Amino acid sequence: MKHFEANFDGLVGPTHNYAGLSFGNVASLSNAAQAANPKAAAKQGLQKAKALADMGMVQGMLAPQERPDLHTLRRIGFSGTDKEVLQKAAEQAPAVLRACCSASSMWTANAATVSPSADTHDGRVHFTPANLVDKLHRSIEPQTTGNILKAIFSDSRYFVHHQHLPEHSSFGDEGAANHTRLCQEYGHAGVEVFVYGQEATNPQAIKPKKFPARQTLEASQAIARLHRLDEDNTVFIQQNPEVIDQGVFHNDVIAVGNRNVLFHHEQAFVDTKTKLAEIRAKLEGDVHFIEVPTAKVSIQDAVKSYLFNTQLLSMSDGKMVIIAPTDCAENPAVKTYLDELLTLDTPIQKVEYFDVKQSMQNGGGPACLRLRVAMNDAELAAINQHVLLDDSLFTRLNAWVDKHYRDRLLPADLADPQLIIESRTALDELTQIMKLGSVYQFQR
Numbered sequence: 001m002k003h004f005e006a007n008f009d010g011l012v013g014p015t016h017n018y019a020g021l022s023f024g025n026v027a028s029l030s031n032a033a034q035a036a037n038p039k040a041a042a043k044q045g046l047q048k049a050k051a052l053a054d055m056g057m058v059q060g061m062l063a064p065q066e067r068p069d070l071h072t073l074r075r076i077g078f079s080g081t082d083k084e085v086l087q088k089a090a091e092q093a094p095a096v097l098r099a100c101c102s103a104s105s106m107w108t109a110n111a112a113t114v115s116p117s118a119d120t121h122d123g124r125v126h127f128t129p130a131n132l133v134d135k136l137h138r139s140i141e142p143q144t145t146g147n148i149l150k151a152i153f154s155d156s157r158y159f160v161h162h163q164h165l166p167e168h169s170s171f172g173d174e175g176a177a178n179h180t181r182l183c184q185e186y187g188h189a190g191v192e193v194f195v196y197g198q199e200a201t202n203p204q205a206i207k208p209k210k211f212p213a214r215q216t217l218e219a220s221q222a223i224a225r226l227h228r229l230d231e232d233n234t235v236f237i238q239q240n241p242e243v244i245d246q247g248v249f250h251n252d253v254i255a256v257g258n259r260n261v262l263f264h265h266e267q268a269f270v271d272t273k274t275k276l277a278e279i280r281a282k283l284e285g286d287v288h289f290i291e292v293p294t295a296k297v298s299i300q301d302a303v304k305s306y307l308f309n310t311q312l313l314s315m316s317d318g319k320m321v322i323i324a325p326t327d328c329a330e331n332p333a334v335k336t337y338l339d340e341l342l343t344l345d346t347p348i349q350k351v352e353y354f355d356v357k358q359s360m361q362n363g364g365g366p367a368c369l370r371l372r373v374a375m376n377d378a379e380l381a382a383i384n385q386h387v388l389l390d391d392s393l394f395t396r397l398n399a400w401v402d403k404h405y406r407d408r409l410l411p412a413d414l415a416d417p418q419l420i421i422e423s424r425t426a427l428d429e430l431t432q433i434m435k436l437g438s439v440y441q442f443q444r
């Protein structure tokens with residue numbers, strides 16, 4: 001039986017725009033109100049995903065969500081035809097309308113937390129969609145995320161789907177962006193590392209002062225229980241509140257792991273020494289902690305370049321490659337660091353740069369765009385095969401984007417009722433291409 005890590009990238013939706021919705025996310029705020037290019041955004045994402053498929057990785061795509069989200073607007077009292085709902089919301093609650101139009105489901109690292117069958121008690125792969133309660137525009141994602149995941153991982157012999165956690169700040173959950181699985185081999189039981197921003201029910205516990213800590217310890221513990229993980233294969237680490245206050249709104253902006261490698265910034269965690277020792281003790285065998293010192297890469301450079309929001313992938317020869325945004329090559333300190341890293345004796349032997357700037361300008365790098373699912377052959381054979389990216393799906397999706405997407409979108413355009421029609425037409429066609437059934441409310 002072969003074991004590997006599959007990546008499921010979020011296809012950027014037709015309403016991709018810069019609305020400045022994410023307080024605490026530096027890029028989102030600083031690019032607010034700029035013109036976005038949804039067509040280019042979708043194509044940049046597809047290019048990256050296809051390059052990984054061409055490298056021999058198992059690569060799938062996850063469908064975007066239905067936006068504008070008219071159902072949420074109706075739920076809060078806007079009524080009439082779709083066009084009337086949109087226009088009333090634009091007049092009376094423009095900020096809510098912007099939240100209901102975000103294409104933020106493209107960052108599938110926040111879609112769910114996934115525990116592979118090698119780690120769980122019942123030997124099945126467990127999924128819990130993230131409730132994303134910290135941000136209005138993201139809190140409306142989990143239901144449809146669950147529908148899409150169930151439409152792909154539908155075989156209950158292999159896959160278990162949990163409901164998202166209670167929708168309260170005590171259980172703030174941002175999914176796999178705060179979860180890293182380390183292991184010796186993908187098919188061996190690993191150590192699941194949960195990184196949280198605050199302990200919500202303990203008023204004495206330290207937390208950031210300026211920006212929100214989106215993930216709570218309570219949420220991470222609940223996921224570990226639901227996924228039936230053991231104490232000896234879980235580690236809970238607090239993220240350094242000082243770096244959250246400098247724009248590190250998810251752990252995947254400051255650390256990334258793959259197999260027995262954890263690549264992280266010196267300032268990423270609280271109690272680093274003890275916690276890394278705990279990982280070492282629980283994960284038997286070789287472990288590489290590659291710690292990047294502040295003297296070489298400042299927090300500011302890490303946040304700007306997304307050095308840690310990279311994908312760390314194992315190639316067929318066992319060596320690892322970093323999939324980085326081109327922003328890393330453009331940042332002198334980071335480029336110097338990466339060039340030096342390749343000369344060191346670590347498993348990381350290669351860096352590949354990709355232009356994902358449309359996503360980066362909203363604070364989403366290569367790692368944000370993908371949800372990892374470690375699987376085996378039998379599990380892969382049991383999923384919906386129509387989401388797996390090969391030459392044919394790549395060609396079809398590019399043609400689909402060309403046909404339906406705009407190349408310029410401003411927050412002011414979100415009140416255009418034509419966008420509802422364009423978006424629904426596109427998504428309806430997409431569910432046929434990917435054979436997802438009726439995952440959207442407008443199809444039900």
Ligand SMILES: NCCC[C@H](NC(=O)CCC(=O)O)C(=O)O
Pocket residue numbers: 017018019020021022025028029102104107109110138177250362363364365368
């Ligand atoms: N993992 C990366 C997530 C990025 C995402 N950005 C946004 O939602 C920005 C949307 C906007 O401002 O239009 C977030 O902050 O959750």
